[in-house]
Amino acid sequence: MMPYAIEVSHIRKQIDDFHLGPIDLKVEPGTITSLVGNNGSGKSTLLKLMMNLVNPDLGYVKVFSQSIYGQDESWKNLVAYQPQTIIGWNVFTGNALKELISSLYVNWDDTLFDKLVDLFNIPLNKKFGKLSQGVQQKLNLALTIPRNAPLLILDEPTSFMDIPSKKILMDVLVDWMDQGDRAIIIASHQIEDIRKLSDYLFVLHNGEMIGNFEKEALTESYKRYWTNTLLPNDPVPGEVSRNHQQIISNQPEMTEAFFQEQNVQWTNRTALDLEEIISILLDKPIKK
Numbered sequence: 001m002m003p004y005a006i007e008v009s010h011i012r013k014q015i016d017d018f019h020l021g022p023i024d025l026k027v028e029p030g031t032i033t034s035l036v037g038n039n040g041s042g043k044s045t046l047l048k049l050m051m052n053l054v055n056p057d058l059g060y061v062k063v064f065s066q067s068i069y070g071q072d073e074s075w076k077n078l079v080a081y082q083p084q085t086i087i088g089w090n091v092f093t094g095n096a097l098k099e100l101i102s103s104l105y106v107n108w109d110d111t112l113f114d115k116l117v118d119l120f121n122i123p124l125n126k127k128f129g130k131l132s133q134g135v136q137q138k139l140n141l142a143l144t145i146p147r148n149a150p151l152l153i154l155d156e157p158t159s160f161m162d163i164p165s166k167k168i169l170m171d172v173l174v175d176w177m178d179q180g181d182r183a184i185i186i187a188s189h190q191i192e193d194i195r196k197l198s199d200y201l202f203v204l205h206n207g208e209m210i211g212n213f214e215k216e217a218l219t220e221s222y223k224r225y226w227t228n229t230l231l232p233n234d235p236v237p238g239e240v241s242r243n244h245q246q247i248i249s250n251q252p253e254m255t256e257a258f259f260q261e262q263n264v265q266w267t268n269r270t271a272l273d274l275e276e277i278i279s280i281l282l283d284k285p286i287k288k
């Protein structure tokens with residue numbers, strides 16, 4: 001069996017009054033996982049724990065089966081991590097940053113770097129600190145993706161980027177995935193990124209792991225029903241929420257069996273949009 005790209009096991013971390021975990025996550029090569037959660041839910045902290053930039057109180061992380069805490073730091077060649085903010089780059093031009101970073105990574109792909117600079121139209125002669133936030137993100141991506149590590153970890157990479165650039169990045173990432181047994185973990189609030197890219201949604205709510213959901217299965221499991229019979233007062237099996245004669249269920253088979261048994265007539269059944277499902281998960285966390 002191929003090793004997991006990353007394995008997060010029983011990780012816990014307390015930072016002041018914020019508690020993260022326990023977190024368990026296994027990411028297989030060939031998959032894209034979106035890290036989704038409310039503001040302050042611990043996404044960035046979890047990514048830093050994955051990069052050994054924050055020490056866990058409990059639990060461990062392995063990258064391609066290798067512990068990230070030992071003397072041997074060769075796992076660092078297997079991960080390309082893009083933090084949300086970078087300190088210390090402002091005074092350097094894109095050209096200088098490229099010289100610096102490309103020399104640090106054995107698998108650096110110059111052709112891919114040039115392609116990204118071209119696609120995103122990045123001026124390399126300006127100082128990083130003088131670039132707009134969106135262009136900073138583009139340069140940051142151009143300095144991260146060409147490291148060609150089999151695990152790519154991106155912390156909100158597109159929050160300031162314009163719509164066409166986000167689309168370009170999606171194509172670039174899909175292309176990049178096709179070139180080997182690679183995995184991506186991407187923290188994002190961008191519903192389009194999440195919808196189009198992810199195979200899995202890892203959902204965090206206030207430091208608590210809600211679950212790691214397969215996107216297709218998650219989308220299929222939520223249904224909204226319109227009934228023309230009054231609903232019983234007690235919760236219906238699978239019920240997530242209700243509003244007059246409308247009910248949302250995350251176990252449609254159970255709900256429909258119950259409706260049949262109780263002679264509740266439903267007139268319409270629709271799927272929920274992923275955005276709506278995420279809102280439900282983050283509004284009323286249900287333990288899986």
Ligand SMILES: Nc1ncnc2c1ncn2[C@@H]1O[C@H](COP(=O)(O)OP(=O)(O)OP(=O)(O)O)[C@@H](O)[C@H]1O
Binds near residue numbers: 015018037038044
């Ligand atoms: N270095 C730190 N010192 C103190 N508190 C911290 C530190 N790093 C993170 N926290 C706290 O940990 C919690 C989680 O923050 P984190 O940045 O991981 O959340 P997030 O899910 O990435 O949020 P957002 O969606 O807003 O980017 C917050 O309550 C934050 O205040």
